[in-house]
Amino acid sequence: MNNIIGVIFITLGLAFDLIGCLGLFRFPDVYNRLQASTKCVTFGTCNILFGTFLVLGFNAAGIKCLLALIFLLFSSPTSSHALARAAHKSGEKLCEGSVGNEYK
Amino acid sequence: MRSKLILFIVGFIIWCLLRFPVDAQHIFIGIIVAAFVTLLLGDLFTNRPAQFFKVQRYLWFLYLMPVFIWECFKANLDIARYIISPNLSLKPGIIKVKTSLKTDIGLTYLANIITLTRGAITVDLDKEESCLYLHCIEVGDKKEIITAAVNKFENLIKKIFE
Structure with missing residues (x-):
């Protein structure tokens, strides 16, 4: 069960990361590009890390994922x-x- | 002195999380590392150590987390809509929003939360006037929405960090 939810989170995160990278190309100036890259890439990467934590569970690597998410x-x-x-x-x-x- | 003690405990907990299945050896090294960091940076960590012992702050923080995650999700959908839409019609601009927060830590957290929610990033902040300069992706009618979001988070942050 945790595995499935984790994979869903990772997929969602990858989709948001992809959208953020597309935004880097599509938006016209540096501030708009920062908007796209900051919001989408932060949210996407946090989703990927949380999904990895759900897949791995409470072991050495999983706890490091949570710490990386907070930082x-x-x-x-x-x-x-x-x-x-x-x-x-x-x-x-x-x-x-x-x-x-x-x-x- | 109390600031040093708090930093020692926080550093030690982070070390224990980094080396998760802890045994005696890790705890020994952790105490040395945390003591070294405390010796270097102990007085810089917090100005008001008494704040760390108020229970309400942690309860309000637990309330802030889901609100923040939901707003962040909505903001991401919003940005994604702009990026995917075939004809890009943006009206960006920089607006000035006044806050009532005074402390460094409160302003820092407000700026960070605003950057991650609702179509605005913080470009600069003025501590004397305590106002934020926000770059918005769509200014026009969204100014009220952004001001409302700022006020909402401002009230929560005032309860937690001030």
Whole structure:
């Protein structure tokens, strides 16, 4: 039973990872690309790690999956925040069709 | 001193989880490693150690987790809809949202949670005015939705981290 649920989680995670990577190609500027890559790839990878934990159960590798999930949840938004701020500081413009910029 | 004690315990637990089936040898090494980390970084870990002994915070955290996961799932479906739709019509922009949080840790968690939910990432935050600059994928009518989401998480985070 755990096996089946785990495989479902892994499949869902792979689908979201794929969508995130497609977003990297389709979106026009660096901020939109960060949106796609941060949200979809974090959620997808968390799903993959959780599914792996369900398949493996409470052993050495399974617990490491859970730890990696927690560290990923902390580090991924922080790094995207740093990238977005660095892009803005280095003068990266918003893409065409943007409505309003209230930052400075 | 209490900050050091808390960091020692947290570090030791993380070490035990990393070496999951623990035996005496691992515990011995773990105590040495946790003590070393505590010696280096003990005073930086927390400013208000008394916060760690309040039970309500953990209960509110247990309530925050499912809310956060559900919002994250909805946000991902939203983004996926934009990515898959054949003609891409985005109206992105950067908006400024005021919060009522004051502490570093509260603002950090709010920025991280907003980045993972509902079509917005945090570009910068201003600590003096305590406002967030959010890049939204679709500004227009979504501004109210995003402000509502910020306020909802803000209230929860105020109960947990402040």
